[in-house]
Amino acid sequence: MDEDLSNSGTKNKGAVSQAWTRLSQWYQGVVDRTVPWQKGRWLAAFFLILGFLARVVFAQGWYIVTYALGIYHLNLFIAFLTPKIDPAMDFDAEDNGPELPTRANEEFRPFIRRLPEFKFWYSVTRSTVIGFICTFFECFNIPVFWPILVMYFITLFCITMKRQIKHMIKYRYLPFTHGKPKYQGHEDQGKVIISK
Incomplete structure (x- = not known):
């Protein structure tokens, strides 16, 4: 009798685990299919944030x-x-630190972000959805004087961006590709050259 109960418990755990695995695979497939649509993803995230802000403004809380x-x-x-x-x-002993190439004969080092664009979008979208869900629970509606929070956020934003811009100027990098010059190199013609 005890063996039957343990077998049915194991089967239920296996069925739940299998269902969870299938659901997570389906979800990951949906997320993976959004990778090529960068503008559409960010537009959806922007409208999601606007919806969240509209909920906060009309509800007068959170x-x-x-x-x-x-x-x-x-x-x-x-x-x-x-x-x-x-x-x-990443300091070297000989100089003040590594710098991005400034001349044509220097080594090309592409800008690789700490947080890639897709993960940035995914984290913004997921956190906004979680924040939106939190607005439906009264326990998260803590009474505060909101102008103080706005001032704190603006101050923090300005200080943080000032520090980031100084970092960008000091180490001479630009994290955006829009507006950067594109160099035309020699194209591979597919010819095979055999040296003697």
């Missing part, structure tokens, strides 16, 4: 949730702007 979400999005944005290998932490 300012702490909004502040926490703003701080989290600011941290994600800074990670998006920062190179994966921070030049400030």
Whole structure:
């Protein structure tokens, strides 16, 4: 009798585990299919954030949730702007530190972000959905004087962006590809040259 109960418990755990695995695979497939549609993803995230802000404004509450979400999005944005290998932490003994190439004969080092664009979008979208869900629970509606939070956020944003811009100027990198010059090299003609 005890063996039958343990077998049925094991089967139920196996069925739940299998269902969870299938659901997570389906979800990952949906997320993976959105990779090529960068503009559409960001447009959807923008409307999601606007919907969240409209919910907060019309409900007149959940300012702490909004502040926490703003701080989290600011941290994600800074990670998006920062190179994966921070030049400030990678000093050589001979010079002041590594720099991006400035002449044509120097080694090409592409800008690799600490937080890739897709993960940035995914984290922004997921956190906004979580914040939106939090607005339906009264326990997260902590009464605060919201203008103070707005001032804190603006101050923090300005200080953080000033530090990031100084970092970009000091180590001479630009994290965006729009507007950068594109160099035309010699194209591979597919010819095979045999040296004697």
